[in-house]
Amino acid sequence: MQASIVFLGTGQGSFVIGRDILSSGGFVIQVDENQFHIDPGPNSLRNAAHSGINLRSNTALLVSHAHLNHSNDVNAVIDSMTYSGFDKKGVLVSNKTVVSGQDQYKPTLLPHYRDFLERFIVLEAGQRVGINEVEIQALKTKHSEPNAIGFKFFTPYFTLSYSADTKYFPELIEEYKNSNILILNVPHILKDDAKDNLCIEDAIKIVKEVRPKLVIIQHFGVEMVKGDPLFQIREIQKSTGIQTISAKDGMIIDLISYSVDRGQRTLQAYPKEQKIEIRHESIKEPEKEEEPAQEEYIPIEEIKEQQTELSDQNILDSEKTLKEILKQD
Numbered sequence: 001m002q003a004s005i006v007f008l009g010t011g012q013g014s015f016v017i018g019r020d021i022l023s024s025g026g027f028v029i030q031v032d033e034n035q036f037h038i039d040p041g042p043n044s045l046r047n048a049a050h051s052g053i054n055l056r057s058n059t060a061l062l063v064s065h066a067h068l069n070h071s072n073d074v075n076a077v078i079d080s081m082t083y084s085g086f087d088k089k090g091v092l093v094s095n096k097t098v099v100s101g102q103d104q105y106k107p108t109l110l111p112h113y114r115d116f117l118e119r120f121i122v123l124e125a126g127q128r129v130g131i132n133e134v135e136i137q138a139l140k141t142k143h144s145e146p147n148a149i150g151f152k153f154f155t156p157y158f159t160l161s162y163s164a165d166t167k168y169f170p171e172l173i174e175e176y177k178n179s180n181i182l183i184l185n186v187p188h189i190l191k192d193d194a195k196d197n198l199c200i201e202d203a204i205k206i207v208k209e210v211r212p213k214l215v216i217i218q219h220f221g222v223e224m225v226k227g228d229p230l231f232q233i234r235e236i237q238k239s240t241g242i243q244t245i246s247a248k249d250g251m252i253i254d255l256i257s258y259s260v261d262r263g264q265r266t267l268q269a270y271p272k273e274q275k276i277e278i279r280h281e282s283i284k285e286p287e288k289e290e291e292p293a294q295e296e297y298i299p300i301e302e303i304k305e306q307q308t309e310l311s312d313q314n315i316l317d318s319e320k321t322l323k324e325i326l327k328q329d
């Protein structure tokens with residue numbers, strides 16, 4: 001029984017990513033033998049290598065939308081995970097724009113690399129696909145990329161929702177209900193700056209209603225970096241009483257501590273050599289979700305350690321760099 005998440009990059013926007021104040025490259029969820037790489041923005045390959053992630057082990061690559069910092073490296077990651085097509089493998093799960101393009105967006109996925117995959121699957125909000133023992137549901141968003149989706153992972157151990165990029169709208173709360181773990185992209189502090197994305201106030205509203213066991217905030221824009229994400233994120237935990245972590249580049253979190261307790265003992269690890277089993281349930285209505293997550297607060301030592309590590313070294317370094325850069329302008 002093993003499940004973890006590794007953040008390859010937690011930055012947002014050309015200022016933060018373009019100047020490498022924070023990196024991009026998405027994040028990787030590992031559930032037993034399955035590895036899901038989500039939103040492969042620029043520098044996915046380098047950051048995966050730095051975090052000890054072998055992209056050859058990707059079971060699936062998931063792309064929420066065609067904005068550069070979520071999809072730029074989709075072809076590079078496919079190339080890497082398939083040895084340039086020598087080993088045809090892996091699944092791409094993405095929104096429509098990444099595969100087919102829309103309006104000013106050309107398809108991000110190039111036909112040459114598409115052919116290296118075992119399969120590619122386009123999801124719209126509400127549709128589901130099963131990959132081995134993990135179910136993935138596409139979530140609604142409201143974003144400047146018209147087909148953007150979020151993802152909800154139903155694993156044997158926990159349910160995890162990832163907002164991807166979206167502005168706040170009340171249905172989000174329904175979408176994220178019964179999640180044990182909630183990852184929110186919150187680039188902005190203030191509502192006025194958050195045109196197509198979430199701000200701190202939105203995050204508080206969502207967390208208060210969804211009440212997961214753990215909230216992870218990431219995708220920090222320039223104002224958030226200047227304002228210190230740690231301080232901003234503390235506001236969410238203070239207002240909601242829910243454990244809230246500010247992600248940082250390279251951070252690893254053990255997700256088993258946030259799992260649903262029932263049923264765990266009956267599960268077997270998925271054999272490595274077995275072919276990927278895909279169950280596409282695109283036209284099926286989402287099934288009734290699991291019982292609500294247990295409410296008790298289960299802090300774990302590991303997370304505490306990571307939080308200490310964050311306060312010691314995380315954002316001050318970035319802020320210094322930022323000030324230096326600003327002086328040069």
Ligand SMILES: [Zn+2]
Binds near residue numbers: 065143165
């Ligand atoms: Zn976006």
